[in-house]
Amino acid sequence: MATLQETVNSRANTVLKGVKNFVIETGELSHFAGRFFKEALKPPFEFKELLRQCYHMGNRSLVLVGVTGFIIGLVLTLQSRPTLIEFGAVSWMPNMVGISIVREIGPVITALICAGRIASGIGAELGSMRVTEQIDAMEVSGTNPFKYLVVTRILATTLMLPLLVIFGDVIALYGSALVENLKGDVSFQLYFNTVFDALGFGDLVPASIKSFFFGFVIGLVGCYKGYYSKKGTAGVGVAANTAVVTASLLLFVVDFIAVFVSDIFYDL
Numbered sequence: 001m002a003t004l005q006e007t008v009n010s011r012a013n014t015v016l017k018g019v020k021n022f023v024i025e026t027g028e029l030s031h032f033a034g035r036f037f038k039e040a041l042k043p044p045f046e047f048k049e050l051l052r053q054c055y056h057m058g059n060r061s062l063v064l065v066g067v068t069g070f071i072i073g074l075v076l077t078l079q080s081r082p083t084l085i086e087f088g089a090v091s092w093m094p095n096m097v098g099i100s101i102v103r104e105i106g107p108v109i110t111a112l113i114c115a116g117r118i119a120s121g122i123g124a125e126l127g128s129m130r131v132t133e134q135i136d137a138m139e140v141s142g143t144n145p146f147k148y149l150v151v152t153r154i155l156a157t158t159l160m161l162p163l164l165v166i167f168g169d170v171i172a173l174y175g176s177a178l179v180e181n182l183k184g185d186v187s188f189q190l191y192f193n194t195v196f197d198a199l200g201f202g203d204l205v206p207a208s209i210k211s212f213f214f215g216f217v218i219g220l221v222g223c224y225k226g227y228y229s230k231k232g233t234a235g236v237g238v239a240a241n242t243a244v245v246t247a248s249l250l251l252f253v254v255d256f257i258a259v260f261v262s263d264i265f266y267d268l
Contacts, residue, residue: 073175123243126226161215
């Protein structure tokens with residue numbers, strides 16, 4: 001009986017400790033976000049570093065996002081085509097694929113891919129700088145490491161992710177059009193004309209707006225985990241790993257909120 005009671009108490013303490021850590025982590029992340037907005041609006045502005053980070057995060061992610069988008073377009077069309085043929089609705093393929101990719105699949109998949117590449121990279125980079133005391137050296141020398149390291153990276157991810165989403169959507173639609181051209185004898189011009197006719201204001205605007213929030217979340221979590229990385233080489237690995245996991249989870253939360261708000265303002 002005593003053993004059972006000890007087990008229950010131990011599990012209860014574990015749950016309470018997990019809840020406590022979650023609340024503390026949420027508070028610290030919120031404070032970190034507040035500090036970002038404060039520093040981002042205060043001069044001087046690191047434009048040169050911002051452009052370098054935009055190139056680093058945007059240009060170097062094009063191949064990964066493009067390949068992923070192309071495969072998504074191929075797979076989605078190949079998997080959906082037999083079912084639509086069975087119901088005699090294969091002519092609706094461009095409408096279905098176009099709306100699905102632009103509204104939901106494209107932004108979410110692209111954000112998850114970038115969370116795996118960018119958030120982990122930022123976490124590892126800033127974590128290494130924290131472990132080797134480079135950030136401490138910047139603070140001692142009078143430089144503002146938060147503005148130079150954190151603000152530029154968060155702004156870069158916020159600006160670059162919507163462009164990557166657009167690029168991924170176009171490549172995914174091209175992959176879908178390729179399947180339709182080979183299997184259904186549908187020309188590329190007809191396919192894209194049908195897709196553009198199907199897309200409406202309520203499809204494009206919410207998807208574009210939430211892409212900015214996706215980029216902000218990826219940059220914020222990556223910088224937070226790396227900037228406050230624990231000492232030691234193990235802390236760098238933990239920062240990179242937890243940055244990916246936390247960013248991915250927050251992306252789904254933000255996506256749910258975006259869809260819920262969009263459903264209020266637009267007739268989806």
